[in-house]
Amino acid sequence: MEPMNSRARGYKDAVKALNSLQSNFATIEATKKLGPSINRNEVSLREVYEYTRRLGYKPEDFNRLNLIHVTGTKGKGSTCAFTESILSQYQGNNGPVGKIGLFTSPHLKSVRERIRINGHPINELKFAKYFFDVWDKLSSTESSPDEFPHLQPSSEVKPMYFKYLTIMSFHVFMSEGVDTAIYEVGIGGHYDSTNIIDTPVVTGISSLGIDHTFMLGDTIESITWNKTGIFKKGVPAVVSEQVEHPEAIKFIEERAKERQVSSLEIVSPAILPTHQKLGLAGEFQRQNAALAVKLAAIRLDKSGVPSDELPNYDAALLPDKFITGLENTQWPGRCQIVKDKPGFEKITWYIDGAHTIESMAVASKWFAQQMEASKPAANTIKVLLFNQQNRENAGDLLVKLYEVMATSKFKFNHVIFTTNVTWSSGDYNADLVSMNTSKDLVDKLVVQKMLAGIWSELDQKNNTTTRKHILHEIETSANFIKSLTNEADVDVFVCGSLHLVGGVLVVLDNEHD
Template structure:
């Protein structure tokens, strides 16, 4: 296992002139916190608790935020290998539309760090972000010196800012998204959440969470709290299910499984899958085309139901361990809110002239399978005329590109006309430890896969790396026609020092370069953007798409 080990210089971080109070200075200070985080191998769970989230309790006390104030937020604590962000968004939208003031803490951000903290569905603005950051910075600085506390890390700051803002805004429903795992996550300071949620279990972050599904389940089960209802998926392997059952018994909480969509009823009678308004949506959706809100609908509705029970609106169970199946009767407004909840970067389509971008962050093999199926289905509906296909892909950290790229090569048909691997990191922020771009490894892997007989297409797909994503997308939007020849003309030369982009020629932009007889020319282009959420954010930023 690994732990973020911080090496701090109190003088460097806190002995700054208090006159510096700009947003840019706040970002610089947060960057300095990122720079001082390194990985170290430890197996001391008590130490991990203390250094990850235990210290948050000391910070909150220093800020004057009490357990009662946190309890009054009626928090929903959400973890999962996939679907946690979109579930958070659906629950937030549903509770907001029921009349509750909502707060949402999510991660990572796509474009700007202030996106991580939202009130009533909207990110806080930069002025508020800066004001709250420096207020917390100054208060914590005094206690760091007098109580010998470690200065907060980047993630500590974000959590503290969210709590401060939620309390000051008198939020009645606060949703906290776990960063990684759960048991030792920075968000696991909550003592009395209204509901804890595990959306999904898959192999992810195995270097941090462990190599087996049961290891990952144990980490995620760590957010369960005494007497607080916990919700888990219903389609788990027996050994994984047992991990959650054991944890629920140990912490003494009721444990529920997400109901099937077929078992959810509307409050005024009838199943939602048979309702005149909703049935067409469900019938039209095969598993590979189902909108994100529909996929997560049973979980989102179950969270809202358990939250309302804990809030005192509905009778709540006080039993311990696995409970009988939930029988949900939900309002039409709850279903509409969950299905239509907006969560940028997840199964999102963006059109720019002749180009349609299909954008979805998918960092696990299971997620990528769904992304590939969604892309296949959506592009088949787009137009009766064929379009060129481009893949923008990025992986970070210690993930293995082979299985993910092999999946894309086998599932996507027709094959891509161009594949581009990107280092997505925004130079405004220092890169987190363990988040190194694997664009070079991805390119090497793709080229190796091209030699396998079963995966060869007749003329081969050009693949290269791009450092300046904005420049590439700008160039792509200028093309009049799309063919493999024109798409491959935006190449790179690699010298001994670094990678430099070739400047596209006017002839290439105009599509006037010589195109072989076999090379099809298309009037439109479909671009699949997937892999790391950092790439998703970089793409949305380059397209000037609001988040």
């Protein structure tokens, strides 16, 4: 889809054009020309280099952004948020840190969330400007037909959705004079679109687990190989303790040596003060916070902050600015509690975008702990709102949730399986459209019926019963939950998908397009 140049192009035009890249027919057809013998992962990464070249950049140009590159299976987004918050304490008054850029995925409510400067998503005007800067430049430049036959015709073939936003983020940060850019990997690391970074300041890896097996392999060794692909020669690497998969450390050490990092540190939460308050809920966040402390300290050391003003790891002492940064960190959709929203009084929403086996176990435990701590009245109604539309292991996620909750003394009264469709009208907010989901499967509620069946089987095995509901839209689900407040207060656990979480937050805020 080529936006018209004869009229002003605004944010909605940009989102419409961007959404067309989710099912980018021209690109898909062009890629088919590659043939079965081509490593498509390598080709995909080469495309990012090529597209940035056509924008006028060389990979080494991005070194001026003082990049911090973070991957992992669980906690990489939270780690980036902690890192950003710490570094923000060193801005202003001729401080050592200037503008901070943050690139993350996916978004919850607005695609602009993926590209932030100084803690805020870029505004709609800037998003549209930079989106069409990239679009127009790629429409008017060419790739070699011999070297890139699958990018022909160059004026029509555009990068796919995530790749486009990655390329655009580099353009935004360079144009806006960003001084420090924090990049969260999309999937994996080695072949990820963000991995055109030449010489970052530091690379980091959070907790590893089994996820995206169709792309990364189904063993911890293959997944670790892919994640450690962000390691760079002569650049320090910092890695969280691997509690779930300690065997990964051996593979990490091998890859660090192979890729000739300048140093490798395995970070323990013990470097944090015992009672350090964190802005993000959940005991597991201490691991992400510890990793962020190391990443931020390495960036600040490079910028000339004296060592006596940086953390004392042996004594588990942090400078005041680090403490404040950790306390002030915000990252919606992760262990988030929303209470008594206007129009949804008497409802407390416990929201987490957990969508891997490991994160589902952690999020479910967090919810159970919140129930224990809040001591709800005996007649408080407990509801699960769940969906996972795209992953083959959606049933396994639900089983893990059930198992964790079965070990607690709390039981759901109602379980709702919904799609990610935003409104009862059947419409999505434009920023939440997913064209990679089968419309037929959504319309027929195939996944939701499957999940309800799994829950029924689990109930039978455990000699218990839960009222199950299959509803087509998030707004319809929220209104059903609202109707329950006629009987008592309601506690709702929302999980299974960041797409679901984003839709719930949009509905609670009544943010129609």
